[in-house]
Amino acid sequence: MTSNVIGLFHDPESALTAAGELKGAGFESLEIMSPVPIHGVEAVLGKKKSVIKNFTFMGALIGGISGFALAAGTAIAWPHPVGGRPIITMPPFLIITYELTILFGILATVLGFIVSSRLPAFRNRVYVPESAVDKFVVTAPCDDAEHFKRAEAILNQAGAEQVRAMSGEES
Amino acid sequence: MSFFSRFMDGWRKYRKPGYYEEFDYHWTMAIDLDKCTGCEACMTACQAENNIPVVGEEEVARGREMQWIRVERYWEGEYPNAKLNFIPMMCQHCDAAPCETVCPVAATYHNQDGLNAQIYNRCIGTRACAVYCPYEVRYFNYYDHGWDSPLEQQLNPDVTVRGKGVMEKCTFCIQRIRQAKDMAKDDDRRRVQDGEVQPACVQTCPTKALVFGNRKDRESEVYQSMTDPRNYRVLDELNTDSSVFYLKKVDA
């Protein structure tokens, strides 16, 4: 049963400094919770890879192919001569392809977001409501009491308004 | 045949404009405007043959007349030197019809006889085809008009009655064409002969101004008319490739 140390900060800079020091002291699985996205997180916690762009690209590709396949396939399935046009016409079918490319791209992006951010997550997780209002929160799991004391000291030195402990399942 | 050659055959077939290699019949009408007196018997005949609802005075005053063929009248000059020109205008059954492309549910299409066919059951009433038709020959059922008893006894059983919300137009009396083709098939699988099938308007015209037939038959009367030097097509510059030819001697 791991417990987590939670430090509440008044502004993002001190939160980032604290996180940097915690990481330097060897703590893993740090998380910074904030009401707004903070700039400069990647410099402290390391660059994140985003897989969402792969989802979007694959989605758009599949959308493009299915758009044309839908229009051309249904036209061939029941050839319906209209207006002296051929059965497979490019201008209309390319428009359908375009729309479906965007639709599938959008849906794939949402799927990518859900998959990569591991949401929805309704289990008990480490969370303090103040992080949604105006406090910047740094949290790290601690193995034992001595670990916890060290973390607490680092956080206090960095200027935390409050340090708490919370036990909870980490993801 | 290899997959590739089959694919290319299919590709060629589906990329051919108009899709048909050739029409089975190519029904055409020729209207001699020098013979037309503007009597409008064709309109009455069409109304009787095709179960066209009578919309009433009030609706006609609101601009909602319902007729599949109308006689357009154009005045020239002032009394006492006024000249009146008549043009019977019905669906031109264009081979490159603008109305067919726009129907979202595919309720109108070009069939193998060169006719522009309207499928009443499929029509959802978007009325886009009426907007796209440059001849304005498509008419919409704004109400369910119905027939007071006993007038429904005079309805033609070969033709459906359209409900409200459905678009309708001249079909070149497709029920008569169908009947003629069926009889020809039963009768030793021959082809329909010239003059065997006449739409109601053609049959009724007192001056024989309207002529109907299959233009693929080079001996037919309609082919002779359409190659007459007086021939022209209405709004030909729009490239609708219509199937109705008008004959008029135009003073230069």
Place this chain on the structure above:
Amino acid sequence: MTTETFKLGYNDIHDDVVRSIVKTGPKYYIALATAGSITLLCFFFPWFYQLYYGIGAAGMNHPGVWGTYLASFIFWIGLSHSGTLLSCVLHLTNSSWRKAMYRSAEAMTLFSLVVAATYVMVHVGRPWFVHWAAPYPNQMELWPNFRSPLMFDVMAIATYITGSTIFIYMGSIPDFAAVRDRTSGWRNTMYTLLSLGWRGTDKEWHRLHWAYTFLAVLIIPLAVSVHSIVSWDFAMSIVPSLHQTIFAPYFVVGAIYSGTAGIVTVMFVLRKTMGFEQYITKVHFDNLGKLLLVLSLIWTYINGVELFTAWYSGTSEEYEALGYKLFGYYAWLYWEMILFCAVAPLLMFSTRFRTSFVPMLILSIAINIGMFTERFLIIATSLSRQYLPDAWGVYVPSLVEISIMVGSFALFTTLFLVFVKIFPSVSMYEVKETMATPKMEPLAPASGSPA
């Protein structure tokens, strides 16, 4: 940003927005009841009457087969172009003045699209079969005709509605989480589900930022294509005054124009009724005013081009259509449209005008009246004068149509009133980003404000 926002803290915006959702006074219920009953009386009852008796209840005739229903449909789709398109473009350009108003603008988009979709069913002759326009496998083995411009419409609008819903939802997830913590009971359950367990970790913010940016990048070409496709319902016909290539840019510009005017109206109402005076300020109206001015100039230019090309072509049908538009039966509507959409917006050259709230409100409503007239005129004047003079006619809207038009505004208002009590109508986290916490400089660059 003005210096006022620096006096506010994160707490204040948080409290203000949560309060706007959770506290409802009698005025809200009265407004909701009024909007709801007008919708029922003016939109749904005449529509049911028309369903029973036929489209004849409307004023359409031969050749005027399209009328106010289609004009309203296009007007509502045009109105929808404001929110999402503006939001996406301004997101990609990192503008800070977008932050307070984009949530409501996106909601406007969504509800305009919903009203437009309902209008499709009012417009067609047999709405109980309108599902045939959707490509689904069926026993008849029939598919819709994808070569039709109306089918492009179906696909484009379906994509646009999906995209707009997803976009507004994704952007609101952090705000749902914030509201979740302050509510209890059924609201808490609803927001817990809606926020998907969002905690605001750096990883989640990072993912959200990328997903949101990709969505914005996808939605911009989509929005441009949607209204171009709607314009092609007209431009692909061979009716003399409709068959013009300028229609696609004309409609897109007109849509953004009328949509931005709609945003101005909605922002004014929101400020007054929800107590958002500090978040939606003169700066926003100033910037919206500049945008409206540019769009009105482009719109005037395109109108001029239309007139010029029609006149220059020299063909008889174009001359007739042009003369009819300017001097015919509907001429008074044409000149009213020019007055409201081309002449009146020139007032916005003055900064004083742009930063005064009530004049901007009046102008924005006038612009939308003018734009609705424009849609109506596109249909009525062109169908009245086509190629064959025998088939010329005049179309006059009937009472049923006018009532449904009024009802559609009430329907939109009802949906919007429900929205403000469920969604946080001002984006909390984005506005916080522009504010200062006492110890440091504002996070967002101040260059987004008017230089």
